[in-house]
Amino acid sequence: MKINPKFFTKAIDLFGYKSVLKEPSALVAYDNDALGFHHYPCDGVLLPRTREELVKAVNLCLEFDLPFVIRGAGTSLSGGPVAAEGGVVIHVSRLNKILDIDVNNMVCEVEPGVVLNQLNKELSGYSLFYPPDPSSGSVCTIGGNVAENAGGLRCFKYGMTTNYVLGAEILLLDGRVVTLGGPGGETYRGNNCDWKSIFIGSEGMLGIFLRLWLRLKPLPEKYWTFLVTFKELQDAANTIVDLVRNSITPLAIELIDKNVIKLIEASPVAAGFDKDCWALITEIDGPGELVDCQAPIIKKILEKHSPKEIILTCEPVERAKLWLARKSAAGLMGQISPDIMTQDAVIPRSKIGEVLALLYAESEKAEIHCLNVFHAGDGNLHPNFLFDSRIPEQEKKVKELGKVLMNKTIECGGALSGEHGIGNDKMAYIPSYFGEKEIKLQEKLLKCFNPKNQLNPGKVFPNRSFVGCCVEHPK
Amino acid sequence: MKHIFELYYDPIDMSCCVDTQELIRTLESKMSKDNLFFPFYQKNKTLREVMQYCNYDTFSYRFGSIADNILGVLFEDKNGLQYQIGARVVKNVTGFDFTRFFCQNENEFGVIKRAILRLRPKPEAFQQIVLLDSKDNCEKFCDLILHSVWATSLMGMEFIGNKKEYKVIITIGGNNQEIEILTKAILSFSAKIPVRLAVQNFEDGNKAEYLASGNLLLSKNIELADYLIKQYGGVYKGFLGNGVFLYNPQETDRFISSETEIVSKLQSYKGSIYWKQQKKQCENLSDIRKQLLLAMKD
Secondary structure: OOOOHHHHHHHHHHHOHHHEEOOHHHHHHHOOOOOOOOOOOOOEEEOOOOHHHHHHHHHHHHHOOOOEEEEOOOOOOOOOOOOEOEOEEEEOOOOOOEEEEEOOOOEEEEOOOOEHHHHHHHHHOOOEEOOOEOOOOOOOEHHHHHHHOOOEOOHHHHOOHHHOEEEEEEEOOOOOEEEEEOOOOOOOOOOOOOHHHHHOOOOOOOOEEEEEEEEOEEOOOEEEEEEEEEOOHHHHHHHHHHHHHOOOOOOEEEEEOHHHHHHHHOOOOOOOOOOOOEEEEEEEEEOHHHHHHHHHHHHHHHHOOOEEEEEEEOOHHHHHHHHHHHHHHHHHHHHHOOEEEEOOEEOOHHHHHHHHHHHHHHHHHHOOEEEEEEEHHHOEEOEEEEEOOOOHHHHHHHHHHHHHHHHHHHHOOOEOOOOOOOOOOOHHHHHHHOOHHHHHHHHHHHHHHOOOOOEOOOOOOOOOOOOOOOOOOOO | OOOOOOOEEEOOOOEEEEEOOOEHHHHHHHHHHHOEEOOOOOOOOEHHHHHHHOOOOOOHHHHOOHHHHEEEEEEEEOOOOEEEEEOOOOOOOOOOOHHHHHHHOHHHHEEEEEEEEEOEEOOOEEEEEEEEOOHHHHHHHHHHHHOOOOHHHOOEEEEEEOOOOEEEEEEEEEOHHHHHHHHHHHHHHHHOOOOOEEEEEOOOOOOOOOOEEEEOOHHHHHHHHHHHHHHHOOEEEEEOOOOEEEEEOOOHHHHHHOHHHHHHHHHHOOOEEEEOOOOOOOOOOHHHHHHHHHHHHO
């Protein structure tokens, strides 16, 4: 797309040359997100430093009728924050201030570019924490988390991002700034609609977050972490069902397959897993005296389905080692494969064994490695298909495998995404998931907020293309 | 789309699809044999009545609002068109979250015919610790508990006040040993703030009808109760960990005619209030609401 040079002149006037990127060498970093293998070159990047500059950046794109997308750290795994149709990326990582921590009311106010782990580091000084914790916590930003309704390991007990957003200040494309909720939340009755929930997980298609108010929780006093290994997948799957059915709610229930364990054990983050087993990591948290009484109950559940080994620990160093191994898994896959397609689907927990068996069988047939490490307690699968995008045949096979997973998910009454969003990666499955009426309903909503698809076009719903004056329309 | 809204009950995956006209009591009877429960205890109400009445209940401190416990809805708009929204799973970021939207704003857009409910494992037993004391002591005690490491282990924390008494009810659940530990811990807080505490069996809450509901900062719940009760009498119920309240004034007319004053009070507490009888005009995005309603008619 050719952008009117006046756009850049005006942008430099407004933000300074260091906050405007237009050289191809600088733009290349914005070509993709953590999904990696697809490239969507943008035509310019704006880096606002303040809320006011962010508003100006959006207004500038509107003035020049350019498609644009808001981007945080770009850790999305669904192609959410890429310029699918070219245009401008507004990168908000510089809006990284924690504006207020109200300890008394257990709420904080943040800018959208605040990095998740930095927020939690700050909060720990007040013995508080913000529960959602995607594995990319060391870099991902709160704005991106809210746009994708991020979950993570802890959400089995604590819930998703949507459970913690009390309010949001949002810039709409018609120029209005609206505040939905706030530090005291909001009541939805009568005709006061719950627009906040619609914005959370809306994948950056409806408006731009300027400020967010988040609910906080007191930091737990003690944790017991359990590593249990199984020879058979079905034993692991049965254990997951039993853990979930127990009234002691674990913080997390994570399943790691044999191939991922082999990778971990061959790496510097080796945690002493048995290489020929499935591993399940679960953890409970709370007051010391209470979790000490609950730990034997959890151990008893884990002993029920022929485990090979159970290790339990409350030692911070040992626990950290286990979780580091779990969280490093995706990165380690990058060492053995040029490309990875990480998928995200949610299935009823009772189907975990069946769906994994199908995925392994189909992957084997296609001669593609399929590695699994995922949030088993939520039924949230994250199969990783390893391939080389330079070999078109392999990319085709990987996409076929994605299709097998999504079709099976739909058949089980599951969801196409649990926490990564649809982005442009899974857009093609939307017509099989929703009926025509349900798609139309969502398109009607989109039309209210983003009538020309100017904000984040080419995402979630097929044929969502920007209708602008200076863009060549896709045929 | 696969039709996922046929009626079912799945104790393994802990979800069920029900008609919203079904009584909570009937749901309870189906699940109890599997030690499961739907954490809304207004047993004589239908699911739809619970959704319309109040999004919060005793267990909302642990399990969230009713919208947090509904995974999908079969929604019928005013033209009779039915939409299948959501899924049978506990996490879902597929399209816009119309499940929550319709749960909170059912009548405006149409009617929820069926809902997929998220069920929870039922603890062996519940117990309650009751604090009967002054406004100041109730506030101090609750503040201490809510900020303590014990906070996330509680099931519920409610304030019930009227002209005669102010009462905080803390609900806990678990096996005998867990209940013993939790009870001891909560009672031990009285060493820091000398208050009168009593242990009682689980009671199915105060299910009076309420005229108004609202939300506010966590620390202001009991303060608001004190203000409203002194001004307008009646009964106030606060869900302390959620920053939510229900209120039924004695002097209804005076309460309703004081709208400006009450709204401004709530604003100072960063909150808002909804009157059942005065269908409060939407302050946020009312134009978009109208636009969407109009679009849905087409």
